Amino acid sequence: MSAPHPFLPFRLGCHFALSRNRPLDRWLMALRVQDALIAGASQREIAIALFGAERIPVDWRSASDSLRSRVRRLVREARILAGGRYRGLLGRHGPEKE
DSSP, X not given: OOOOOTTHHHHHHHHHHOOSOHHHHHHHHHHHHHXXXXXXXXXXXXXXXXXXXXXXXXXXXXXXXXXXXHHHHHHHHHHHHHTTGGGGGGOXXXXXXX
């Protein structure tokens, strides 16, 4: 029996949390990517956790490079959100002041 993948909860969380709201799905995935980056995951490990190990040999270094590009975009979005852009998700005016 092999050891469980270190990012298995990360991958399972992605499947359970997806909704019909595309921006929300993207933000949730970016937050999970940020968690994986903090844990020391490489972009390839993130791709495996998000899209499955079976896609990596076929799509990771394919001519279209779409899978790698998608992971790079998610990493960029995760870093932007972690840098403070998440505040925009709270609303235009932020918390009301008294």
